[in-house]
Amino acid sequence: MNHIEEAVRLFEEGFTCSQAILAAFAPVFDLDRETALRIAEPFGGGMGHQGEACGALAGAMMVIGLAHGRTQADDEEAEENTYGRVSILRERFRDRAGSLLCRDLLGADYAVPGQVENLPDVERERLHGVCAGAVRTAAEIVEEIL
Numbered sequence: 371m372n373h374i375e376e377a378v379r380l381f382e383e384g385f386t387c388s389q390a391i392l393a394a395f396a397p398v399f400d401l402d403r404e405t406a407l408r409i410a411e412p413f414g415g416g417m418g419h420q421g422e423a424c425g426a427l428a429g430a431m432m433v434i435g436l437a438h439g440r441t442q443a444d445d446e447e448a449e450e451n452t453y454g455r456v457s458i459l460r461e462r463f464r465d466r467a468g469s470l471l472c473r474d475l476l477g478a479d480y481a482v483p484g485q486v487e488n489l490p491d492v493e494r495e496r497l498h499g500v501c502a503g504a505v506r507t508a509a510e511i512v513e514e515i516l
Contacts, residue, residue, distance in 0.1 A: 401436065
């Protein structure tokens with residue numbers, strides 16, 4: 371199974387969007403699944419259910435960091451390379467998904483108590499589909515720019 375399909379599968383299994391992305395790509399970096407899932411957990415729902423930056427986007431940024439992030443404080447080339455790839459990721463994600471913000475993508479805000487939880491089942495299913503699409507989009511873009 372490729373990374374894109376694995377990310378979607380993990381999301382459908384019940385993991386957050388950020389967890390699905392990082393865990394799908396974790397084996398490439400010899401990062402174990404459990405550690406990847408723990409690291410990425412707080413970023414789901416737009417940074418801890420705050421409706422901010424999309425968790426799938428955050429997970430994709432983590433993958434870019436694993437691939438290109440600097441490990442020496444004076445490695446300015448690695449830093450520029452990483453930030454350049456993140457810029458490409460953000461631009462492509464915004465173009466394809468429509469926004470970088472969870473609440474804008476969903477048309478609902480986790481940060482407003484009860485707003486998402488009290489939606490009718492059909493609307494919750496729509497939101498799930500939006501998130502699954504964001505996971506697929508983020509994973510596809512990561513594949514393109516790694």
